[in-house]
Amino acid sequence: MIPTSQPTTTDNSNKPIIAFIGAGNMAEAVIGGLYASGHPPSHLRFSEPFDERRRYMESKFSECMSGTDNNEIIKDADVIILAVKPQVIRDVVSALNCESNALIISIAAGIRTEDILRWLKTSQPLVRCMPNTPALIGEGAVGLYATESVSETQRDTTVGIMSAVAKEVMWVEKEPLIDTITGISGSGPAYYFLFMETMTQAGIDAGLPEEQSRALTIQTCLGAAKMAQSSEHDLSTLRKNVTSPNGTTEAAIKSMEADNIRQIIKDAVFSAERRGKEIADEMGKN
Numbered sequence: 001m002i003p004t005s006q007p008t009t010t011d012n013s014n015k016p017i018i019a020f021i022g023a024g025n026m027a028e029a030v031i032g033g034l035y036a037s038g039h040p041p042s043h044l045r046f047s048e049p050f051d052e053r054r055r056y057m058e059s060k061f062s063e064c065m066s067g068t069d070n071n072e073i074i075k076d077a078d079v080i081i082l083a084v085k086p087q088v089i090r091d092v093v094s095a096l097n098c099e100s101n102a103l104i105i106s107i108a109a110g111i112r113t114e115d116i117l118r119w120l121k122t123s124q125p126l127v128r129c130m131p132n133t134p135a136l137i138g139e140g141a142v143g144l145y146a147t148e149s150v151s152e153t154q155r156d157t158t159v160g161i162m163s164a165v166a167k168e169v170m171w172v173e174k175e176p177l178i179d180t181i182t183g184i185s186g187s188g189p190a191y192y193f194l195f196m197e198t199m200t201q202a203g204i205d206a207g208l209p210e211e212q213s214r215a216l217t218i219q220t221c222l223g224a225a226k227m228a229q230s231s232e233h234d235l236s237t238l239r240k241n242v243t244s245p246n247g248t249t250e251a252a253i254k255s256m257e258a259d260n261i262r263q264i265i266k267d268a269v270f271s272a273e274r275r276g277k278e279i280a281d282e283m284g285k286n
């Protein structure tokens with residue numbers, strides 16, 4: 001009997017070819033996550049007009065195809081990820097020649113699917129996605145909205161891509177909720193950084209060495225987040241568990257409540273959400 005030959009290389013034929021338009025921070029995070037998850041580099045491409053940035057990305061992802069011509073990069077792609085700033089997306093999308101049924105994923109803050117489809121002049125399957133920068137270390141949180149023409153397989157492909165960089169990947173049924181997610185997790189890392197910056201500075205002002213204040217602040221944030229993630233208790237119970245009657249935490253929380261901390265945070269989230277809609281209105285005019 002003649003032995004059947006065994007393949008010696010991994011079969012990559014079922015992995016989608018993914019083309020990134022714009023190779024900035026977010027594209028770097030997603031390409032990095034896909035690399036680490038074993039996505040074949042030959043199936044990853046990016047275009048980037050800024051020479052210095054492109055060279056940096058080429059040195060980091062040397063096996064990927066790269067260039068400056070967006071239409072060259074999207075040829076034969078199964079998935080096209082729009083990773084440019086909202087202010088340039090209209091010009092970028094209007095110049096694309098999408099002839100295939102490739103899935104398009106836009107990560108641009110605010111920009112609505114109806115505008116992207118109008119600029120594309122096709123009824124391409126389109127997903128609107130809101131990732132965040134912790135994706136750079138595989139700790140992202142991602143919200144997704146699919147237009148009608150996105151198939152179940154393309155939904156699975158989208159989740160597969162985003163799961164390479166995120167621990168939470170979730171669909172919403174109504175597109176405006178992507179703006180809400182922008183206010184929560186898209187912009188959210190900056191709120192926590194601001195909180196940590198301020199807390200570190202308070203420690204320094206009170207006499208702690210910067211290194212100690214920074215380390216204590218960061219570990220406290222991380223510890224609280226991990227507790228919140230693993231605990232069976234809700235967030236307010238966890239807060240109350242730290243707060244002894246007439247103790248130190250109570251004094252701190254009372255001080256924050258007196259300064260209207262809850263309203264401050266809600267206003268911040270709604271400001272980000274509103275700004276997303278404003279960006280969409282500004283860019284969607286034409």
Ligand SMILES: NC(=O)C1=CN([C@@H]2O[C@H](COP(=O)(O)OP(=O)(O)OC[C@H]3O[C@@H](n4cnc5c(N)ncnc54)[C@H](OP(=O)(O)O)[C@@H]3O)[C@@H](O)[C@H]2O)C=CC1
Pocket residue numbers: 021022023024025026027047048049050053070083084085086088092107108109130131132133186187
């Ligand atoms: N940063 C964040 O926390 C998050 C960002 N987003 C969204 O992700 C998108 C990308 O953001 P981010 O990665 O931070 O931005 P970056 O500015 O880092 O990346 C965008 C890249 O696109 C390049 N670019 C500009 N014009 C073109 C073009 N015509 N063709 C191809 N590439 C082009 C830019 O080059 P050049 O510098 O030369 O202009 C830049 O390198 C934005 O729409 C943003 O709203 C979503 C969630 C979180």
Ligand SMILES: O=C(O)[C@@H]1CCC=N1
Pocket residue numbers: 109182186187
């Ligand atoms: O600030 C911004 O517009 C982008 C989108 C979400 C986070 N950063």
